[in-house]
């Protein structure tokens with residue numbers, strides 16, 4: 001697929017692409033191990049409030065009004081198991097979009113690319129959402145999707161950084177590291193998912209950057225390398241990523257609070 005990235009630039013004065021017939025899909029990379037969370041099942045399958053994290057993430061994104069398809073990217077040896085657990089967990093839910101499960105790859109980037117390859121032609125807008133962000137509110141999902149439909153080629157939810165951030169000369173864990181700078185915090189944002197894209201833009205970024213043997217830690221980073229404009233919209237405190245054990249404690253507390261308020 002060949003595209004000219006300037007077709008999608010919002011600051012260059014060119015019109016946004018016509019995606020009027022495209023519908024919206026979510027790709028959920030869920031094939032990671034969760035090394036930083038510690039020993040146990042793959043992270044997406046670890047329990048939160050009595051259900052695997054992945055089930056919460058699927059539910060949160062599938063409840064967004066405009067989503068017509070969810071593609072779950074499972075560990076490559078766990079596709080059938082993930083299919084079975086989603087069928088069972090979501091049996092009672094009414095009005096959910098189609099959910100398909102495909103095998104993932106070695107890295108998050110590989111898994112997202114494999115998820116994108118499973119999308120039908122009818123999809124014009126793609127949201128990519130970590131299974132490891134199980135508590136994202138459906139309103140945040142919908143806001144990202146709406147911003148893409150309104151013409152932004154790439155949309156990232158994010159929050160202002162609350163700590164002061166230092167740049168250092170890396171020396172390895174535990175060793176004192178010389179400080180090389182203190183970026184202006186007012187210009188920094190901590191980015192979350194779902195990140196939303198015009199489907200062609202994201203597919204092109206993954207194809208081209210992968211062919212160059214390059215990578216990025218998020219999908220917007222891939223698209224930035226094409227020179228396409230990326231915009232930030234407000235993220236949500238409850239869309240945090242479960243990365244380390246304490247994050248799981250926080251996620252349990254947030255879920256318990258929602259349930260106590262009858263909000264889940």
Ligand SMILES: Nc1ccn([C@@H]2O[C@H](COP(=O)(O)OP(=O)(O)OP(=O)(O)O)[C@@H](O)[C@H]2O)c(=O)n1
Nearest residue numbers: 029030031032033034035036106107111131132
């Ligand atoms: N090969 C991979 C690696 C990661 N992911 C997914 O990407 C999301 C965000 O990644 P991260 O939180 O880093 O998950 P892990 O890679 O599982 O964590 P760790 O780096 O601690 O092993 C997760 O939903 C994870 O399942 C994936 O689909 N395929």
Ligand SMILES: C[C@](O)(CO)[C@H](O)COP(=O)(O)O
Nearest residue numbers: 130191192193217218219241
């Ligand atoms: C995509 C992401 O969740 C945005 O914050 C993040 O970049 C995933 O990266 P990680 O390094 O694997 O945590």
